[in-house]
Amino acid sequence: MPSKIEAARLTAALVDHYCESFKRPPRSVTLDIDETVDPVHGGQQFSLFNTHYNTPCFLPFHVYDIAAGAAVVVVMRPGKTPAGTEVRTILEHLTKRIRRHWPTTRITYRADSHYGRPEAMAWCEDAGADFIFGLSGNAVLDGHRRAVADDLCVRRAEAQVEKMRAFHTFEYAAKSWTRKRKVVARLEASTRGLDIRYVVTSLPGGPQYLYESVYCARGQVENLIKLHKAQLASDRTSCQSPIANQVRLVLHTAAFWLMREVREAIPAWMPLHKCEFTTLRVRLLKIAARVVEKATRIRIYLPTAFPEQILFRLLVGRLAVTGP
Numbered sequence: 171m172p173s174k175i176e177a178a179r180l181t182a183a184l185v186d187h188y189c190e191s192f193k194r195p196p197r198s199v200t201l202d203i204d205e206t207v208d209p210v211h212g213g214q215q216f217s218l219f220n221t222h223y224n225t226p227c228f229l230p231f232h233v234y235d236i237a238a239g240a241a242v243v244v245v246m247r248p249g250k251t252p253a254g255t256e257v258r259t260i261l262e263h264l265t266k267r268i269r270r271h272w273p274t275t276r277i278t279y280r281a282d283s284h285y286g287r288p289e290a291m292a293w294c295e296d297a298g299a300d301f302i303f304g305l306s307g308n309a310v311l312d313g314h315r316r317a318v319a320d321d322l323c324v325r326r327a328e329a330q331v332e333k334m335r336a337f338h339t340f341e342y343a344a345k346s347w348t349r350k351r352k353v354v355a356r357l358e359a360s361t362r363g364l365d366i367r368y369v370v371t372s373l374p375g376g377p378q379y380l381y382e383s384v385y386c387a388r389g390q391v392e393n394l395i396k397l398h399k400a401q402l403a404s405d406r407t408s409c410q411s412p413i414a415n416q417v418r419l420v421l422h423t424a425a426f427w428l429m430r431e432v433r434e435a436i437p438a439w440m441p442l443h444k445c446e447f448t449t450l451r452v453r454l455l456k457i458a459a460r461v462v463e464k465a466t467r468i469r470i471y472l473p474t475a476f477p478e479q480i481l482f483r484l485l486v487g488r489l490a491v492t493g494p
Contacts, residue, residue, distance in 0.1 A: 189271035254287030333360035337377035
């Protein structure tokens, strides 16, 4: 089994591969952070009972670049809400690794309120990284918007529409924060009542743009996690040691990159160019073949009735390693 240092190096290699997948350093990247439940059915280390999911589990830490459709890194962690110091540590290591390749690229982290910890926000501000995190509501925040909320509810009732939205921004500092930060409030009055959501950010821009165009775009990360977890079976973390399970996650992330590379090599005019990994595996990879081993070569005979013969030949040519 790899040592802890070797597992850390393998994990860091995922970030290196992500950066090297770009032809040139981008001006900016937005990295989405999320977690996914990984139920545990044994006595593995790091397994904790999570009351929200009502099961013993891991909650691996996933980071994706939605714009590129790429997995950046996946880190094994216990089945509990991350502490501020834990989030800060991961952001620190990730940012430093990326800046080895892209020293001038602007990095923005986007996540829900689990990751909007004071330690993480303070570190991002000191390190020159931007963030937009969800922020849990409280009586103080609601008090800031009470007059606006009442006005919105009255206007919706007078207009007799199903729902009406308003967006506002203001400066706010919780007791655990060291400074005031920009908070965006999304208020929605509907026939079901009033709903208010908050995000805290270091980004410039209007409140509606920041909430609807920037923050809400993070919903796409769920589809990438589905590819990683459900279609590549990355929840098979049955080893006793967390180091071994971390190596499993590294291998599954490498598989994610391989499948992504195959899909990217498919011409845009072909239907499989935007297919999911399960479809790609069934249509192109799980093919019956006859293998004949000879003295100087090995021949693989594919079925003549294979419906994707043209695409298969095209991909072999595009993905083949160029010789000397």
